[in-house]
Amino acid sequence: MTANILIAIFTFALLALLLGSALCFAAKRLKGDRNALVEQINAILPQTQCGQCDYAGCRPYAAAIAQGEAINKCPPGGEATIQALANLLEQEAVPLNTEHGTHEAPQVVIIREDDCIGCTLCIQACPVDAIVGTAKQMHTVITDACTGCKLCLPPCPVDCIDLTQRVAA
Ligand code: SF4
Ligand code: SF4
Ligand code: SF4
Secondary structure (H helix, E strand, O other): OHHHHHHHHHHHHHHHHHHHHHHHHHHHHHHHHHHHHHHHHHHHOOOOOOOOOOOOOHHHHHHHHHOOOOOOOOOOOHHHHHHHHHHHHOOOOOOOOHHHOOOOOOEEEEEOOOOOOOOOHHHHHOOOOOEEOOOOOOOEEOOOOOOOOOOOOOOOOOOOEEEEEOOOO
């Protein structure tokens, strides 16, 4: 009788262990698949890092899309990005949600260096380190690195940053 109880306890423990291992393996596999999907989505997004989608950058938006967020909140990407996301996720393309902004031709900013007071606020605002300069020195923009996200415009106290159309290379 005691032996039967011990066998039952052992069998139950073994089954619980096997079930736990299987669940753990499945969870890791699922996480790996989800991470891979987030990377695929992120690779489609334009990497402007402007935050117009209401996320802190392209990768957080990619993570949200992987969890079911709408694919039409990225104005810099526009219809082409929506279509690419729709293809990847095998869902219908929908029009850009213009509550987040409208799609514009690629832009870049230029600092009017004679007016710059070297406050460094634009450097702190730039998500892609496209501005160089030190305190009390004039600042300049690395055009190739600038995504045209406009995040440096509001902080400039002397309004010496101009937005212009990016000239195709
Ligand atoms: S709106 Fe588009 S480009 Fe801007 S941060 Fe979001 S995903 Fe990136
Ligand atoms: S320089 Fe300004 S517009 Fe260009 S990426 Fe940096 S913050 Fe955005
Ligand atoms: S925020 Fe304006 S004034 Fe300040 S460093 Fe940048 S460009 Fe110059």
